[in-house]
Amino acid sequence: MIELIYLTIIYTFIFGSLYLGIALGFSIITGILRVFHLAYPVLFLIVAYGTWLFWRDLGLTFILSIVLSFILIIILTPILYRFVISKFIDAEDYLLTALLLIFLSTEETINLIYPEWKGVYLPTLILPGTVNIGFAAVSGQLLITALISTIMVFFYVIFFVKTKIGLIMRAISQDYFASKMLGINFDVMFIIAMIAGSIPPGIIILLISPVWALNPFIGWTLFMFGLMVSVLGGLGNLKGTIIAAYIVGSIHAFIGFLIDPRLMNLASLIAVVLILVFKPKGLARAETIW
Amino acid sequence: MVMRFEERRGRIIIHFLNRWRFEWVVEPRYWRNPMIATFLWICIPLLIPFTPSGVIGIGPMALLSTLILANVIAISALAHSFQTIGTGRVNFGPHFFVVTGGYVAALLNKSYGVDPIITFLSSFTITALIGLVLSPLTVIARGIYFTLITLILPSILHEFTYWRSDIFGAETGIPGIARLISTGSVIYDLYIYFYTSFIIVAIILLVIDKILRSRWGFILGVINEDEDVAISFGLNIGRIKMIVFTITSGVMGISGWFITHYYGSFTGTVWLEPWMLIFILLSSVLGGKGAIYGTVIGAYFIVLLREVLRSYLRETALLVLYIILLVLLYLLPEGLWGLYRRRRYREYMPSVRIRRKL
Amino acid sequence: MLQVDSLTKRFGGITAVNNVSLRISRNEIVGLIGPNGSGKTTLVNLISGFYKPDSGRVIFEGIDITGKRADERVKLGIARTFQIPKVIGNMTVLQNVVYAVIGSKRFKERKMTLAEAGEEALYYLDIVNLLRKRDILCRDLPIYELRLLELARALALNPKFIMVDEAMAGLNPTEADNVAKLIERLREEFNLTIVWVEHVLRIIMKSVERVVVMSEGEVIADGVPYEIVRNIEVIKAYIGEEMIKI
Numbered sequence: 017m018i019e020l021i022y023l024t025i026i027y028t029f030i031f032g033s034l035y036l037g038i039a040l041g042f043s044i045i046t047g048i049l050r051v052f053h054l055a056y057p058v059l060f061l062i063v064a065y066g067t068w069l070f071w072r073d074l075g076l077t078f079i080l081s082i083v084l085s086f087i088l089i090i091i092l093t094p095i096l097y098r099f100v101i102s103k104f105i106d107a108e109d110y111l112l113t114a115l116l117l118i119f120l121s122t123e124e125t126i127n128l129i130y131p132e133w134k135g136v137y138l139p140t141l142i143l144p145g146t147v148n149i150g151f152a153a154v155s156g157q158l159l160i161t162a163l164i165s166t167i168m169v170f171f172y173v174i175f176f177v178k179t180k181i182g183l184i185m186r187a188i189s190q191d192y193f194a195s196k197m198l199g200i201n202f203d204v205m206f207i208i209a210m211i212a213g214s215i216p217p218g219i220i221i222l223l224i225s226p227v228w229a230l231n232p233f234i235g236w237t238l239f240m241f242g243l244m245v246s247v248l249g250g251l252g253n254l255k256g257t258i259i260a261a262y263i264v265g266s267i268h269a270f271i272g273f274l275i276d277p278r279l280m281n282l283a284s285l286i287a288v289v290l291i292l293v294f295k296p297k298g299l300a301r302a303e304t305i306w
Numbered sequence: 307m308v309m310r311f312e313e314r315r316g317r318i319i320i321h322f323l324n325r326w327r328f329e330w331v332v333e334p335r336y337w338r339n340p341m342i343a344t345f346l347w348i349c350i351p352l353l354i355p356f357t358p359s360g361v362i363g364i365g366p367m368a369l370l371s372t373l374i375l376a377n378v379i380a381i382s383a384l385a386h387s388f389q390t391i392g393t394g395r396v397n398f399g400p401h402f403f404v405v406t407g408g409y410v411a412a413l414l415n416k417s418y419g420v421d422p423i424i425t426f427l428s429s430f431t432i433t434a435l436i437g438l439v440l441s442p443l444t445v446i447a448r449g450i451y452f453t454l455i456t457l458i459l460p461s462i463l464h465e466f467t468y469w470r471s472d473i474f475g476a477e478t479g480i481p482g483i484a485r486l487i488s489t490g491s492v493i494y495d496l497y498i499y500f501y502t503s504f505i506i507v508a509i510i511l512l513v514i515d516k517i518l519r520s521r522w523g524f525i526l527g528v529i530n531e532d533e534d535v536a537i538s539f540g541l542n543i544g545r546i547k548m549i550v551f552t553i554t555s556g557v558m559g560i561s562g563w564f565i566t567h568y569y570g571s572f573t574g575t576v577w578l579e580p581w582m583l584i585f586i587l588l589s590s591v592l593g594g595k596g597a598i599y600g601t602v603i604g605a606y607f608i609v610l611l612r613e614v615l616r617s618y619l620r621e622t623a624l625l626v627l628y629i630i631l632l633v634l635l636y637l638l639p640e641g642l643w644g645l646y647r648r649r650r651y652r653e654y655m656p657s658v659r660i661r662r663k664l
Numbered sequence: 665m666l667q668v669d670s671l672t673k674r675f676g677g678i679t680a681v682n683n684v685s686l687r688i689s690r691n692e693i694v695g696l697i698g699p700n701g702s703g704k705t706t707l708v709n710l711i712s713g714f715y716k717p718d719s720g721r722v723i724f725e726g727i728d729i730t731g732k733r734a735d736e737r738v739k740l741g742i743a744r745t746f747q748i749p750k751v752i753g754n755m756t757v758l759q760n761v762v763y764a765v766i767g768s769k770r771f772k773e774r775k776m777t778l779a780e781a782g783e784e785a786l787y788y789l790d791i792v793n794l795l796r797k798r799d800i801l802c803r804d805l806p807i808y809e810l811r812l813l814e815l816a817r818a819l820a821l822n823p824k825f826i827m828v829d830e831a832m833a834g835l836n837p838t839e840a841d842n843v844a845k846l847i848e849r850l851r852e853e854f855n856l857t858i859v860w861v862e863h864v865l866r867i868i869m870k871s872v873e874r875v876v877v878m879s880e881g882e883v884i885a886d887g888v889p890y891e892i893v894r895n896i897e898v899i900k901a902y903i904g905e906e907m908i909k910i
Contacts, residue, residue, distance in 0.1 A: 540736075
């Protein structure tokens with residue numbers, strides 16, 4: 017019993033950090049661009065399968081493959097921004113539908129080229145087996161993922177609070193129109209924000225791939241976690257997202273270890289919806305990124 | 307006198323028992339095109355058996371099945387369109403309501419042997435009740451939040467059905483359900499299913515059209531354009547939105563009911579996948595905003611397109627479908643209906659307009 | 665007719681309306697003036713129901729309407745215009761007024777048809793002299809006509825009490841004069857009680873019987889126009905204390 021409680025506490029941290037890492041990019045993009053980026057899950061897929069493509073099919077070294085897949089994202093981001101987001105910015109439903117279609121197309125393409133039976137995997141195992149913390153044996157890789165995710169979030173927060181660009185982004189997220197008068201080049205800022213938001217999901221998928229079987233549909237699954245956390249935390253608000261991530265993490269850990277693992281997802285989804293009924297804008301108190 | 311007719315300013319007003327009145331716009335030139343279209347809609351399917359080698363690679367029976375599916379999508383898409391107009395919010399989880407209706411019908415029939423007619427009423431009622439419970443969201447949650455919360459709903463149902471897979475049959479679904487009709491001949495059955503679903507679509511279309519042309523249509527238009535103005539007119543927009551949401555949710559449940567009794571089994575998980583969302587959404591988006599007829603055309607277009615692609619391309623069909631739809635989003639900002647309408651400003655019809663207010 | 669008791673409304677750190685109390689009698693025409701940011705429009709929003717007060721009460725014809733929604737207050741007879749005209753751009757002038765008729769109590773009571781509503785709308789358009797523009801889309805209208813439209817719409821609701829929010833902004837002197845005459849006429853013909861929020865002092869001073877002055881969320885003066893212009897507090901509020909010394 018004591019072991020279960022230990023596990024619950026530790027996995028609250030692990031799940032929370034993991035979901036935070038997943039939601040981080042989405043929160044940033046939504047918070048600054050004020051666009052609900054329904055094509056966000058492609059980022060997981062591009063990094064995972066892009067790396068595989070460069071590494072296995074094109075014979076490049078593993079590290080180079082990873083870097084190239086990120087570069088691929090950096091190249092595709094301005095294209096996505098210019099041809100999709102800018103175009104449909106005033107017609108929200110068209111925008112959301114277009115983004116959803118882009119995601120579905122990408123997912124389907126990957127499903128055709130690398131269906132599940134092909135066994136795509138990424139050798140990113142850093143800490144194999146389990147680690148003993150107190151009375152509990154915890155998955156080593158997940159622990160590392162959680163730690164790296166937390167550090168990543170820490171750096172992003174510092175970025176938004178201390179740097180000049182971060183300050184500009186906070187201003188944009190708070191008041192679009194007022195910022196316009198300050199002569200900021202919005203397009204550039206938005207693209208930078210999108211790229212900044214695209215890095216965390218890539219890192220997360222790389223880290224969890226040894227313990228979470230890769231398949232073309234993993235994008236949407238992960239996205240659901242990120243979405244839950246972001247919406248609960250208050251769209252585009254980092255503080256809220258952080259709190260929400262650990263709330264969802266604790267629900268998952270608690271239900272998973274102490275009640276019934278099959279209920280984990282359902283419980284957190286229902287909890288999120290309930291909280292939203294009372295606080296429809298999420299937990300955040302302000303409509304700004306920080 | 308039970309009924310009295312009065313004609314005034316191009317409208318026929320029917321007074322009923324001196325208490326109620328119905329208004330009907332009677333202007334002949336408005337009737338011509340819809341009459342022709344409806345006539346074609348009814349008659350063309352009858353010609354299908356006379357194309358033995360199939361139309362564009364699809365055999366006659368597959369074609370009829372496709373048309374039936376198009377009707378099913380049209381039912382939900384019409385409800386969804388009207389819901390968007392009436393609540394000013396876009397629901398990204400219509401398939402949640404469809405599947406709920408389907409499961410209700412399936413479970414009632416399978417476990418208690420309930421008649422399809424009763425399951426029809428139950429599907430509608432229970433789905434509408436769930437809609438009622440969720441309807442305050444249309445008032446409390448601003449645009450994008452509403453969309454996101456509704457996006458999560460299908461996932462909740464998905465998890466729920468997996469959790470109690472003993473009841474819901476997880477991936478295999480619930481088999482052995484009474485079908486609506488069984489004449490012994492497949493082709494006659496298909497025809498009956500087609501015309502049944504067609505009647506449902508036609509009724510919904512007529513009702514929505516009537517509403518939009520009446521003073522309620524006016525009111526919905528105002529709410530859609532500017533909620534503050536609507537309030538300053540003394541309209542209780544909260545109540546109107548909630549009523550619209552509740553009833554349209556119930557109609558989506560009817561879609562699910564039909565699926566259940568058509569296939570004779572119900573696998574909810576299949577219908578909860580994103581493709582169903584895309585089909586419903588794009589029917590109205592591609593069909594043309596502000597015109598519910600366009601929604602039906604959109605539904606037919608998408609379903610037929612997928613079938614054609616499937617018969618020629620097999621594996622890559624879905625991908626090509628998505629890409630074509632994406633391209634059409636760019637090419638047809640007014641939708642398919644826009645090609646027909648050519649911007650003639652005849653009468654104001656409330657159109658779907660989502661404001662960018664995050 | 666209207667009584668406001670200790671109304672307070674805060675937005676974050678700012679108190680827009682601070683403990684304001686006011687009484688308006690039937691058939692009065694009262695001007696509400698004050699420098700920018702003094703809380704005039706907020707007060708209008710509080711009375712019409714678009715904002716909920718943090719404290720205080722609003723009593724209309726003896727009924728406490730503080731808890732009532734905006735649309736309920738409209739049904740009780742309170743109407744208002746908006747500072748920035750809120751019209752439905754995609755509809756014609758006539759259609760905009762028809763909606764207002766549809767929303768009014770009489771529409772339901774008399775079970776009017778759409779056609780009858782249309783006829784009544786024409787009547788209101790005639791009063792504000794917009795009849796010839798009835799089929800023009802609202803987004804093509806200049807500001808003067810938009811303001812007339814707002815008045816027509818407010819009238820179509822059959823109110824007993826209208827709050828006019830800055831009807832003169834953006835108008836040239838002739839247009840402003842026309843609007844002022846129209847408002848006076850409306851009060852006579854329809855037996856209305858009018859609260860007129862305004863910036864352009866010249867015209868309002870001629871048309872109203874009583875002036876209430878607000879500054880920084882509080883009422884600083886209340887009396888006939890003649891006294892108000894000589895009131896030192898009012899001058900201070902508008903021009904600033906330093907100028908007085910000069």
